Amino acid sequence: MNHDEIRKIAHMARIQITDDEIEKYEDIGDILELAKEIADIDTANIEPMSHPLLNMSQRLRKDEVTEPDQRKQLQAISPSETEAGLYLVPGVFEE
Amino acid sequence: MHTKTIAELSKLLKSKKISSIELTKTFIERIKSFNGSLNAFITITEAQALEEAKKADQLIAEGKHSVLTGIPIAHKDLFCTNGIKTSCGSKMLDNFIPPYDATVVIKLKNAGTIMLGKTNMDEFAMGSSNEHSYYGTVKNPWDVEAIPGGSSGGSAVSIAARMAPAATGTDTGGSIRQPAALSGITGIRPSYGRISRFGIVAFASSLDQCGIFTQTAEDAAMMLNAMCGFDPKDSTSVEKEVPDFTKTLNDSIKGLRIGLPKEFFNNKLDSEISDKIMEGAKVLEKMGATLHEISLPNSKLGIPIYYIIAPAEASANLARYDGIRFGHRCDDPKNLIDLYERSRAEGFGDEVKHRILIGTHVLSAGYYDAYYIKAQKIRRLIKNDYDEAYKKVDVILSPTSPTTAFKIGSKMKNRVNMYLSDIFTVPTNLAGITGISIPCGFVNDLPVGLQLTGNYFEEAKILNVAHQYQLQTDWHKQIPKKYK
Amino acid sequence: MEWEAVIGLEVHAQLKTKSKIFSGASTEYGAAPNTQACAIDLAFPGMLPVLNEEAVNMAIKFGIAANAKVCKHSVFARKNYFYPDLPKGYQISQHIYPIVQNGFLDIPVEGDMTKRIGITRAHLEEDSGKSLHEDFHGMTGLDLNRAGITLLEIVSEPDIRTPQEASTYVKILRSLVRYLEICDGNMQEGSMRVDVNVSVRPKGETKFGTRAEIKNLNSFKFIEKAILYEAERQISIITNGGKIIQETRLYDPAKNETRSMRAKEESNDYRYFPEPDLLPLELTDDMIEAIRNNMPELPHQKRDRFINEYKLSQYEADLLVTNRDLGNYFEAALKQCNAEPKLVANWILGDLSAVLNKTETDISDCPIEPERFAQLICRINDKTISGNIAKTIFETLWHEDITVDEIIEQKGLKQVTDSSAIEEMIKQVIIDNPKEYERYKNGETKLFGFFVGQAMKASKGKANPQQLNEILKKLLA
Numbered sequence A: 001m002n003h004d005e006i007r008k009i010a011h012m013a014r015i016q017i018t019d020d021e022i023e024k025y026e027d028i029g030d031i032l033e034l035a036k037e038i039a040d041i042d043t044a045n046i047e048p049m050s051h052p053l054l055n056m057s058q059r060l061r062k063d064e065v066t067e068p069d070q071r072k073q074l075q076a077i078s079p080s081e082t083e084a085g086l087y088l089v090p091g092v093f094e095e
Numbered sequence B: 001m002h003t004k005t006i007a008e009l010s011k012l013l014k015s016k017k018i019s020s021i022e023l024t025k026t027f028i029e030r031i032k033s034f035n036g037s038l039n040a041f042i043t044i045t046e047a048q049a050l051e052e053a054k055k056a057d058q059l060i061a062e063g064k065h066s067v068l069t070g071i072p073i074a075h076k077d078l079f080c081t082n083g084i085k086t087s088c089g090s091k092m093l094d095n096f097i098p099p100y101d102a103t104v105v106i107k108l109k110n111a112g113t114i115m116l117g118k119t120n121m122d123e124f125a126m127g128s129s130n131e132h133s134y135y136g137t138v139k140n141p142w143d144v145e146a147i148p149g150g151s152s153g154g155s156a157v158s159i160a161a162r163m164a165p166a167a168t169g170t171d172t173g174g175s176i177r178q179p180a181a182l183s184g185i186t187g188i189r190p191s192y193g194r195i196s197r198f199g200i201v202a203f204a205s206s207l208d209q210c211g212i213f214t215q216t217a218e219d220a221a222m223m224l225n226a227m228c229g230f231d232p233k234d235s236t237s238v239e240k241e242v243p244d245f246t247k248t249l250n251d252s253i254k255g256l257r258i259g260l261p262k263e264f265f266n267n268k269l270d271s272e273i274s275d276k277i278m279e280g281a282k283v284l285e286k287m288g289a290t291l292h293e294i295s296l297p298n299s300k301l302g303i304p305i306y307y308i309i310a311p312a313e314a315s316a317n318l319a320r321y322d323g324i325r326f327g328h329r330c331d332d333p334k335n336l337i338d339l340y341e342r343s344r345a346e347g348f349g350d351e352v353k354h355r356i357l358i359g360t361h362v363l364s365a366g367y368y369d370a371y372y373i374k375a376q377k378i379r380r381l382i383k384n385d386y387d388e389a390y391k392k393v394d395v396i397l398s399p400t401s402p403t404t405a406f407k408i409g410s411k412m413k414n415r416v417n418m419y420l421s422d423i424f425t426v427p428t429n430l431a432g433i434t435g436i437s438i439p440c441g442f443v444n445d446l447p448v449g450l451q452l453t454g455n456y457f458e459e460a461k462i463l464n465v466a467h468q469y470q471l472q473t474d475w476h477k478q479i480p481k482k483y484k
Numbered sequence C: 001m002e003w004e005a006v007i008g009l010e011v012h013a014q015l016k017t018k019s020k021i022f023s024g025a026s027t028e029y030g031a032a033p034n035t036q037a038c039a040i041d042l043a044f045p046g047m048l049p050v051l052n053e054e055a056v057n058m059a060i061k062f063g064i065a066a067n068a069k070v071c072k073h074s075v076f077a078r079k080n081y082f083y084p085d086l087p088k089g090y091q092i093s094q095h096i097y098p099i100v101q102n103g104f105l106d107i108p109v110e111g112d113m114t115k116r117i118g119i120t121r122a123h124l125e126e127d128s129g130k131s132l133h134e135d136f137h138g139m140t141g142l143d144l145n146r147a148g149i150t151l152l153e154i155v156s157e158p159d160i161r162t163p164q165e166a167s168t169y170v171k172i173l174r175s176l177v178r179y180l181e182i183c184d185g186n187m188q189e190g191s192m193r194v195d196v197n198v199s200v201r202p203k204g205e206t207k208f209g210t211r212a213e214i215k216n217l218n219s220f221k222f223i224e225k226a227i228l229y230e231a232e233r234q235i236s237i238i239t240n241g242g243k244i245i246q247e248t249r250l251y252d253p254a255k256n257e258t259r260s261m262r263a264k265e266e267s268n269d270y271r272y273f274p275e276p277d278l279l280p281l282e283l284t285d286d287m288i289e290a291i292r293n294n295m296p297e298l299p300h301q302k303r304d305r306f307i308n309e310y311k312l313s314q315y316e317a318d319l320l321v322t323n324r325d326l327g328n329y330f331e332a333a334l335k336q337c338n339a340e341p342k343l344v345a346n347w348i349l350g351d352l353s354a355v356l357n358k359t360e361t362d363i364s365d366c367p368i369e370p371e372r373f374a375q376l377i378c379r380i381n382d383k384t385i386s387g388n389i390a391k392t393i394f395e396t397l398w399h400e401d402i403t404v405d406e407i408i409e410q411k412g413l414k415q416v417t418d419s420s421a422i423e424e425m426i427k428q429v430i431i432d433n434p435k436e437y438e439r440y441k442n443g444e445t446k447l448f449g450f451f452v453g454q455a456m457k458a459s460k461g462k463a464n465p466q467q468l469n470e471i472l473k474k475l476l477a
Helices: A003-012 A022-040 A071-076 B006-014 B020-038 B046-061 B103-110 B153-160 B177-183 B217-227 B271-286 B299-320 B336-347 B350-363 B369-392 B415-422 B426-431 B459-472 C053-065 C163-179 C220-239 C285-292 C299-310 C314-322 C324-335 C341-358 C370-381 C387-399 C404-411 C419-432 C434-441 C445-458 C465-476
Strands: A086-090 B041-044 B072-076 B114-119 B166-170 B186-189 B210-214 B257-261 B290-294 B395-399 B434-443 B446-454 C003-014 C076-080 C090-094 C100-109 C113-126 C130-132 C139-143 C150-156 C192-202 C212-217 C248-252 C257-260
Touching: A003 A022, A003 B350, A022 B299, A022 B350, A022 B369, A022 B415, A086 B336, B006 B020, B006 B046, B006 B217, B020 B041, B020 B046, B020 B072, B020 B114, B041 B153, B046 B114, B072 B153, B103 B217, B114 B153, B153 B166, B153 B177, B153 B210, B166 B217, B177 B186, B177 B434, B177 B446, B186 B217, B186 B459, B210 B217, B217 B434, B217 B459, B257 B271, B257 B369, B271 B290, B271 B395, B271 B434, B271 B446, B271 B459, B290 B369, B299 B350, B299 B369, B299 B415, B299 B426, B299 C076, B350 B369, B369 B426, B395 B459, B434 B459, B446 B459, C003 C163, C003 C220, C053 C100, C053 C113, C053 C150, C053 C163, C053 C285, C090 C113, C100 C163, C113 C163, C163 C192, C163 C220, C163 C299, C163 C314, C163 C324, C192 C220, C212 C220, C220 C248, C220 C257, C299 C314, C299 C324, C299 C341, C314 C324, C314 C341, C324 C341, C324 C370, C341 C370, C341 C387, C370 C387, C370 C404, C387 C404, C419 C434, C419 C445, C419 C465, C434 C445, C445 C465
Parallel strands: B072 B114, B072 B166, B257 B290, B257 B395, C212 C248
Antiparallel strands: A086 C139, B041 B114, B166 B210, B186 B210, B186 B434, B395 B446, B434 B446, C003 C150, C003 C192, C076 C090, C100 C113, C113 C150, C130 C139, C192 C212, C248 C257
């Protein structure tokens, strides 16, 4: 995997990879090579399987409020500053 | 006390021959003496454990106890525990103290167990050797220069060194069964959907399942009785009745058809390991089971597709770690992008970052069909193989791991090599069926594990076979010398 | 060269479920920041989504009302991107298998015609949180109360050709979701958000041009203006030899222009894949039928009924249907008096609407309840009072909590219909105005109006106008 491609994926995944670290990630290519084995397998007419619970369908939950205000407990463990009950992050771009 | 099984301890507690306080203190002492060298625990919850033990003794005195009341256990640090640090083996969650318990933690608490502490693990459950933990490598008590297996290495070692009678784990690609094999203990992964995933930090949502490490299949059955069951908070939790797994442990296995997948016993398998597995199979044959060759033709594709599907799901599951609402946040972020990129770069270890990148790549435009979709199609082929196999046999028998415990650092240079440790376990997860690993011997003084795989929701059956095996053998009673 | 604009709309409607689509947190509007954001909404480790059944019911209702196919098999998917108001780093949405497909809405267009606008699909998804940019010393504040609120994303076919068609479509859609009681349709508050896709092409061309997306237009006026501006911008670029870039733009109402959004992802690769924490949603025929059998009367059905049953004009019917509360008021009043529906409608669309608009009061806050309004109409209808008197009574009704009969009694406003009394009065008026009478007899027939006025004054407005006119004519002859 060349460095440009690695950088592109790293940005997509929001993980900083510095120039001296980038070599460590070249072996991603090896793992993808491993995956290439599957390209030639005949899967015509096979449905993809995204989870093992076949023949089960999504259960529905009653529409009722079950969660109280937990702001205090949940913000107590936040690493961000909070103000007026809001989480603060570095200024975002225009919405 | 520390070498007794849960079944034995339960009787002793009930008859008040021992107290939960004594039992808990015994294990806490052992943890404190051995953890320095084995590094199996990240957090030891001594004060809380003693409190809980006191309450348990009270219940026993009042005759209000149940079969697991007063039994100390350990939880893999992937299970959220209210008010107790839950790190997932990662710097990213080094500061994370959940304000909630995982459903399984609540169930085990309600069943009367006592939490001794949180065990070490490969970061975010990604690894096969427990060398990828922010808190350092876990050592195998059979050889402290060797790895115990992963990702639930800490939990496995806690049983192997008798620091706890039971420890929870999760198994996404083999992370219970493989460390059980390499550490010489019993480890079971039930079928997907049997145990609630609510409150278990997600790695790969369609593959993750909780399970338990114990000394014996009987103990595992007792623990599973408390752990399994429908949870409305988990949409992938199955509304299936949970049988009493202990009731069928002594069913006869005469006539049981055992399948040996020929692909797993090919000439690449180490002959000594193969011998041990076959010896195990013969034990079962002597008890009346029949051995049959079966084929799982697509199982060899398990590793390539697992390393597409699991990282893909993980890349999305780990996107929530952004330094905003919980977890590690970098200092002085210059802007939003910097906040994300540095918090995540600093918080995640190498292996996790690798898998996130792989996962991101295989889901990206232009690659999704060739990698992710193709992998999910082959996943169905693997499942179909099992469906066919279970028409012919009742359980499948195979090695759990292609190697015994390898030396620390020996597979770190080559990722693919490390990934191949999961070759016999991964197909189970892809299909979502159940598997157990039990000790069946030693090669070069290192434990070997025998894997029994059952069809969907047939945990009772594989526990039954495992228990019968353990009545005829005593591999599961072996303890490394220093920890006897 | 003649150009045409090709317009498609994506409308995000917040569905009025009490709890969020995947968690049990409250959805009530106006709560203090982050007091309605539970651990699931905040994407804490180990949290899992469970689907709200009312969200599904509401989506099915919409599908039926939009003449669409309700898909019995639909699948949730993760739409992956990083933004602070999206706690999980992905949005749970639907991608390849939405719950509703292939519907349409008929909208009224010029010349009393209707045009069919196709609805490609509608799918369920979760809303994101809110970012607040002001007052935080260079930082942005995040309120995640909105994260997880149920959204129905409704996508139209690119069948729309003019800004007016676009705003009409949104009006009809808004009316529909309000009738179905699945969404407030409040564009200012954000419970209904409209994104517009605009492209242009030479008239007659069948291929589509490159489109630009204009996000978050929150009024009908802005929708029309933004489309107009954007179409002209694109035409200008193309005729000058340039190319349209596929991009997201924002409309600036102050400058009446659209401009490119700066830093938000230009080309997002959302890396959609099926949501593994949720199972496919399988609906049964029974579920869908049960909802179909419980559908409220839809706007177009009501409109037809008002025209056929009440003999109202299309214009009147439209007004009473578009504002559902007004229509309900109309029918409530109608129930309580035997008057012609047209009379009731006239008064509601005339005097009542005028004062509602002037005082910026919503019909649901009208101080005159349908019962008292009906009393007024009844008294006009049975000729107890004249139309003019009714207007003064109406004013009193607005300000005082008093019945119509009480007012008539207190102020002695009964209409005089006694012909001999009126004759007497008119005779007196003629006697009191001899000069004008002379002039009228000598040909100044426009003085008729003067006598009407004087007679009305003498009767203190209570004389029945028709009778007064007839008798006056007779006496002046």
